[in-house]
Amino acid sequence: MDYLTLCFFEHPAARVHINIWEKLMKDRIINKFELKFYEGYNVKRDNVKEVILCIPIGLIKSFDVFQENLRCIKEVQYLKSLIFGKITQEDLVLISSIIDYVSKSKVV
Numbered sequence: 001m002d003y004l005t006l007c008f009f010e011h012p013a014a015r016v017h018i019n020i021w022e023k024l025m026k027d028r029i030i031n032k033f034e035l036k037f038y039e040g041y042n043v044k045r046d047n048v049k050e051v052i053l054c055i056p057i058g059l060i061k062s063f064d065v066f067q068e069n070l071r072c073i074k075e076v077q078y079l080k081s082l083i084f085g086k087i088t089q090e091d092l093v094l095i096s097s098i099i100d101y102v103s104k105s106k107v108v
Contacts, residue, residue, distance in 0.1 A: 001076070003048060003051070003076060004076040004078050004102065005051070006053055006055060006081040006102065007053065007055065007081070008055050008057050008084070009057060011056035011058040011059055014085030025041075028043050028044050030049065037055075040053045051076050055098075081099050083095065
């Protein structure tokens with residue numbers, strides 16, 4: 001089973017952190033893909049693949065937009081979430097609902 005990591009970042013201020021991570025992980029990144037509002041990476045970790053979705057806070061304002069983009073990712077189990085940058089209470093509510101949805105799904 002592959003794993004899913006959600007990476008939320010303040011847009012555009014914390015984008016630099018994603019760029020630094022990408023440079024550091026270039027030997028492990030299998031491929032990079034773009035969805036409607038965010039981008040993702042398939043990363044090789046030991047004997048499993050980890051799907052990392054980088055979600056720009058501020059561009060995603062509804063849970064429906066997240067679900068719509070998530071449909072293209074098959075058979076992954078939620079692993080963890082990361083947050084870079086400043087977030088508001090409103091952002092945290094949306095992030096929490098996304099994490100709750102994904103973590104309760106055995107397979108997305």
